Amino acid sequence: MxxxxxxxxxxxxxxxxxxxxxxxxxxxxxxxxxxxxxxxxxxxxxxxxxxxxxxxxxxxxxxxxxxxxxxxxxxxxxxxxxxxxxxxxxxxxxxxxxxxxxxxxxxxxxxMGTFHSMSAKILRKHAELVDLKSTFTILDTDDQIRLIKQLLAAENIDEKRWPARQFAGMLDAWKNRGLQPKDVPAADSSYYANGKGGRLYHDYQARLKALNAADFGDLLLECIRLFRENPDVLAEYHRKxxxxxxxxxxxxxxxxxxxxxxxxxxxxxxxxxxxxxxxxxxxxxxxxxxxxxxxxxxxxxxxxxxxxxxERNYRSTANILKAASTLIAFNEGRLGKTLFTDVADGGDLVSFTQVYDSEEEARTIGEEIEQFQRQGEPLNSMAILVRASFQMREFEERFITLGLNYRVVGGPRFYERKEIRDALAYLRLVAQPADDLAFERIVNVPKRGIGDSTVKMLMETARGMKVPLLAATRMLVETEELKPKQRTTLRALIAQFDDWAWRSESLKPYQLVENILEESGYTDMLEAEKSVESQGRKENLKELSRSMEEFDTLGGFLEHIALVMDRDSADASDAVTIMTLHSAKGLEYDTVFLPGWEDGTFPSQRSMDESGRAGLEEERRLGYVGITRGRKRVRISAAQNRRIHGLWQSAIPSRFIDELPPDAVEVTDKGSAYGGYSYGGGAASRFNKADPFESVYETPGWKRARANQESRKGGGPLTIEGELVARSVDLGGESSGYKLGERVFHLKFGYGEVIQIEGNKLTIDFEKAGTKKVLESFIRKG
DNA sequence: ACAAGCACTTAGTCC
DNA sequence: AAGTGCTTGT
The missing domain is CATH 3.40.50.300 (P-loop containing nucleotide triphosphate hydrolases)
Structure with missing residues (x-):
C-alpha cells in the first residue's frame, strides 16, 4: 500500500x-x-x-x-x-x-454537482426522448401540491380526507425507490383514495408532460428511463x-x-x-x-x-470525540469505525445545561457567545445547530435585541416567499409559455378583476383544445365568450407577455424582471399597500434582481433557483450561524451549541412514532453529526418547558444525554431553581434503573410505533382495512350519524344540540358558545 | 369580484 | 401563535 x-x-x-x-x-x-x-x-x-x-x-x-x-x-x-x-x-x-x-x-x-443538477443537465440535452422539451420547468414542492390538488378536484376526491400532502409524500417515496407508475406495487397504489393512488400517479405524470415540467424525483427517474430506453445515449456517457x-x-x-x-x-x-x-x-x-x-x-x-x-480524526478534541463515539455506540448494525486522535489533552468537557424554557435557552447561549466574543473568538467560529427550523426564531429574536450578528442557513427560504414566487412565476411564464401553474399564480396578481369564473372558463377551453392556458387565453380574447372587461384585460396581459418574451432575447434577466415588476403593476400594488410588510417585500424583490445580475440567460437563472435553494452564501461578514443539524453535515466550528435536547424535540417524537427503532437510531446519528461538528467546544442544552403549537409543554432532557460518557461531560443545571422537572444524575443517570425512561423502547412513542407495526404485520394491506373502516363510519350525506335535536359534545365549544344537518356539516346550538357550524368529525355524542 | 370573519390546522429534516 | 381555506356579506 x-x-x-x-x-x-x-x-x-x-x-x-x-x-x-x-x-x-x-x-x-x-x-x-x-x-x-x-x-x-x-x-x-x-x-x-x-x-x-x-x-x-x-x-x-x-x-x-x-x-x-x-x-x-x-x-x-x-x-x-x-x-x-x-x-x-x-x-x-x-x-x-x-x-x-x-x-x-x-x-x-x-x-461536479448534486445528483439532481447533474440529472437535469443530462435531461435537458435529451429532453425529447422522455417527452419533454429542453426548456422544461422544474417544479418545487409547492407547485407539486397545487398540481395534485387540481387532480384531486378533477377526480372528485375529498381533499380533507385524502390530503394532497400525503399523496405528494407517496409520490416522493415511489420516485425515490425508482418506481414508474407501472412499477408501483398494488398494495401501495390501493392505499390512497380507495385504490386511485396508482392512477393518480399516472395522471400526474401525464399532467407534468403537458406542462413540460418535471418534479425533483423526475429529474432522476426520467434520467434513468432515458438511459434504459436509449442504450446509445447511455453509451455516450459511458465513454464520457x-x-x-x-x-x-x-x-x-x-x-x-x-x-x-x-x-x-x-x-x-x-x-x-x-x-x-x-x-x-x-x-x-x-x-x-x-x-x-x-x-x-x-x-x-x-x-x-x-x-x-x-478513522484518524483531525477536527475535534478527545472529549468531544469520546462523547460522540459513546453516543453512536448505542446504535446497532454499524460498520464499526472508531474515531481516534493523537492529541493527549482532552480539551474542554462537553457541557450540558438545563434551562427553564426556550427563551432562557436563547438568553444563555447569547450570553455565552458574547463572552467568547470578548475573549477574541470570531462569531464565524460559532454555530447553533437545531433539530427543526421552528427553534430558530427564538434565537433570532434574542440576537436582534442583543445586536449580535447572525446568519440563518436554510431557514425560511428566500425563494419560498410569496413575492419572490410571484416574480418567478412571471419569469417562468415568459420562458415557458406552457407553464400553467405559473399562469394561474399570476393571472390575477396584482388584482386585475380576473376571478374564479373567468379562470375556470380559460381552463375549460385549454383542456378542450389541449393547449396551455396562455394559448387558450390568446384564442379566447378573439371571441365573444368573455365579458368585455375581462377580454380587454386579458388581451393586454397577453400583449405584455409577448413583449416580455421578445425583450427577454436581448435584456439581461435582472433587467427583464425589473421591467416586468414595473409594467405588470406589481410594484404599484406593493406601493399601495403601505404596510411594513410590503416594504420588506420590495426589498426582497430588489434582492432578487441583484442576485440575478450574474446570470446571462433567463433559463440559466431559473435552473439555478430550482436546484440551488440556498441564499446569501457570499456573505463575508462575521456572524454566528444558525442552522439545522441536517444542513450542518460536512461543516465544522470551534464552538457548537446544541439546544433543544429534549425528548420529543430531539429525538423527534414523529421520527420515533413513524419509524420506531430505525427512527430513533437515525436521530442518534443526527446527534453524532451535531457533536462531531465541534472542534473545541460543544455545549448542549435542554429546556424544561417549551411552547409547541402555542401551548406550553413540559419536557424532560433527551434520552441521548443519558448516553453520553459522564467523564467527558460536565453538567450544570440552571433550571432546577424554578422547580418543575429536576434533572437527577447528570450524564451518569443512565445507571439509575428507577428512571422510567431508562429503557429507550418503553417510551409511549415507541410503544405506539410498535403497535402500529404489529397491526401492519396483522395481514393484508393495513391501509385498505383502515380506510374501509373509516369510510363506513361516516358515509356522510343525509345518513349522518346524528339526528336533529341530539345532544352532542365538541372539544372546543362544549355541549350543544344539533339543529341542522348538511352532509358532514352540522349546525349546533351550543350551550355556552352559541350557534356554530361544525364538521361532524369534531363532535361526539353527548 | 373581493374582503372580512371564522373554524380548523399546523411546526421535521432537503434536492 | 400564525396561516389556510371556506363561507358569508357587500
Missing part, C-alpha cells in the same frame, strides 16, 4: 506553459504531503472500484479533492471527463473552491465519464443508486473507476428514501472493490 509518491511538480517556468498548451495542469503545492497513509492510498488508488469509509472529521473532503487533483495532474482524464456527485450544492461549491488551491489553471469541473466520485454515499436512495449503476456499467464491475465515500454513522436522510444498504453492498456490486477506512 506504500505506492511511490509522484515527484513534486514545481510551479511556474516553461514546463507549466507547455503543460497548459496541452490542456494539462500543474500542481500548486505538494498535494500528497501531509496525507496520512490511508488518505494517501485513497487518493492514489484511482483505477477500479473504491469504497472509502470515512468517519467525521477524518479528511474525507480533502481525499476527494486531492484525488480529483491527482487524476488531472496525472493527465488521466480531462475535467469534463470526471463526474463528481455531491448531495448539497454547498459541498459541490466548496470542492470547486478548494481544488483551486491545488491545481492550476483552475479546472472547469462541469460535471472516465472517473466517477460520489460523496456522502450513505445518503443515496434507490433511484440515485440505479442512476449511478447505469453510468458505471460502461466497464466490467471490477474495472469501474468509481469511488464512493461515506459514513454509515452519518446517514441522516432515511426519511428521504436513503438506503444505508447502498454503502453496505458496494463490495457486492463491485467485486474486488478496495475498501479503505479513515
Amino acid at each position: 506504500t505506492e511511490p509518491v509522484p515527484a513534486y511538480r514545481p510551479m511556474g517556468g516553461p514546463i507549466t506553459s507547455q503543460l497548459q498548451r496541452q490542456g494539462k495542469y500543474s500542481a500548486k503545492v505538494d498535494y500528497l504531503a501531509g496525507l496520512n497513509p490511508e488518505q494517501r492510498e485513497a487518493v492514489l488508488a484511482t483505477d477500479g472500484p473504491l469504497l472509502v469509509l470515512a468517519g467525521a472529521g477524518t479528511g474525507k473532503t480533502r481525499v476527494l479533492i486531492t484525488r480529483i487533483a491527482h487524476i488531472l495532474l496525472e493527465s488521466r482524464a480531462q475535467p469534463w471527463e470526471i463526474l463528481a456527485v455531491t448531495f448539497t450544492n454547498k459541498a459541490a461549491r466548496e470542492m470547486k473552491v478548494r481544488i483551486d488551491s491545488f491545481v492550476k489553471p483552475l479546472p472547469e469541473l462541469q460535471w 465519464f472516465k472517473y466517477m466520485l460520489v460523496d456522502e454515499y450513505q445518503d443515496s436512495n434507490t433511484a440515485q443508486y440505479l442512476w449511478l449503476r447505469l453510468l458505471a456499467q460502461g466497464k466490467p464491475a471490477a474495472e469501474a473507476n468509481i469511488c464512493v465515500v461515506g459514513d454509515d454513522d452519518q446517514s441522516i436522510y432515511g426519511w428521504r428514501g436513503a438506503e444505508v444498504d447502498n454503502i453496505l453492498r458496494f463490495e457486492t456490486d463491485f467485486p474486488g472493490a478496495k475498501v479503505i477506512k479513515l
